[in-house]
């Protein structure tokens with residue numbers, strides 16, 4: 001049996017000769033049309049298959065408009081076939097039309113009506129592509145909005161395990177800065193705030209020169225927040241507004257729920273993360289009250305797209321702790337946040353949009369004060385946040401305790417102090433929109449820091465190539481110290497980030 005023109009085309013397609021494949025597919029179409037004066041279902045099905053192949057051939061040649069046109073033709077010939085919708089969706093993605101891509105992927109999924117291996121693969125491909133379209137619809141405007149920062153990277157959805165990932169769009173040389181990212185929200189550590197609130201901008205964490213003008217927070221009633229510019233003051237409004245200006249007694253009153261919350265978290269190892277949760281809840285509440293967002297997710301903006309999951313459930317599966325006990329531990333903190341930032345029925349909830357945010361449970365609590373939401377915020381911070389170190393460039397002297405243990409069984413410990421010279425720096429934790437799309441590798445190809453140029457640091461996260469990175473490669477950094485043992489890395493990655501690393505180094 002002589003092979004059909006379609007089969008011949010397929011042979012050239014497999015060899016990567018797409019031009020020749022296109023030529024043969026087009027001849028094949030003509031042959032079917034010439035042979036079939038009367039259009040019937042069989043010829044239409046054949047035409048749908050061959051035009052779908054034409055679409056993918058043009059796609060391979062990066063001729064996306066033609067790829068789309070042939071995919072749409074293929075759909076016309078057989079609207080019940082699933083694959084042409086996938087082809088059309090893929091072409092729409094390349095043409096930056098994410099809305100139509102989403103629609104076509106959904107139609108592809110809807111049209112899959114068998115359960116064999118090919119159908120399962122197609123379903124998997126279409127589901128991943130649908131996620132990719134949704135993700136791109138959100139991230140592409142951010143990347144394109146700041147080309148100076150982000151024009152060397154792109155974000156793609158990989159699969160249901162690793163989800164989003166960051167890729168190099170161009171070849172990158174070792175040592176080059178690939179991109180840098182400003183935090184969506186940032187929290188200074190308790191110690192850094194105590195030590196530095198007088199010499200930094202509370203929003204951008206820049207050390208302010210003693211001769212420069214300092215802009216104070218509007219609240220004259222004791223708030224220690226200060227800024228280096230009106231812009232920083234304005235930008236901090238969404239998260240600082242409620243914890244300060246609406247509560248003029250806050251700083252003075254130790255009975256205020258916010259003061260109590262801060263006092264409760266002050267000495268726990270994750271204090272900075274728990275303070276960041278407070279800032280996030282403050283921000284969500286502010287945006288809901290001022291009707292700038294319809295619901296918590298919209299209030300979270302960019303952060304909505306960060307990887308989330310319940311941290312307590314993660315921890316209980318890691319160390320066998322009882323989930324309910326863990327949740328009970330957090331309940332007092334949550335109640336304080338609700339007292340401080342809760343929406344009041346009469347004052348704020350006359351609006352249908354906000355009513356939709358109500359928990360259907362008791363007492364008209366809104367979802368933001370449910371333990372599940374709090375847990376998801378903790379998970380989101382755990383999976384995505386990164387520490388920042390901003391240095392002033394100067395050294396300072398601090399007193400550190402020296403503990404001397406006297407002789408004898410019941411001797412008293414005498415605490416003496418000694419002077420230590422340290423680099424004057426501020427520690428914090430931030431959530432970064434693009435940076436947080438980067439996956440982990442135990443063989444990272446980038447290193448991260450807060451240093452833009454020699455010795456000058458800021459709260460901006462700077463991602464530098466550790467090796468040459470070819471265009472199209474995934475950009476990966478290590479979530480833990482790569483020199484740790486396999487077991488140590490495995491434990492950190494699972495307990496903190498919720499995944500089991502499958503790289504060659506970990507599988508040894």
Ligand SMILES: C[S@@+](CC[C@H](N)C(=O)[O-])C[C@H]1O[C@@H](n2cnc3c(N)ncnc32)[C@H](O)[C@@H]1O
Pocket residue numbers: 161162163164165305306307383384435436437438439440441496497498499500501502
């Ligand atoms: C900062 S996010 C990275 C972006 C993430 N892929 C997403 O879609 O948002 C961290 C999360 O990504 C996933 N992840 C990162 N690296 C991974 C890897 N090598 N293998 C499996 N999952 C990984 C884990 O779920 C982790 O908690």
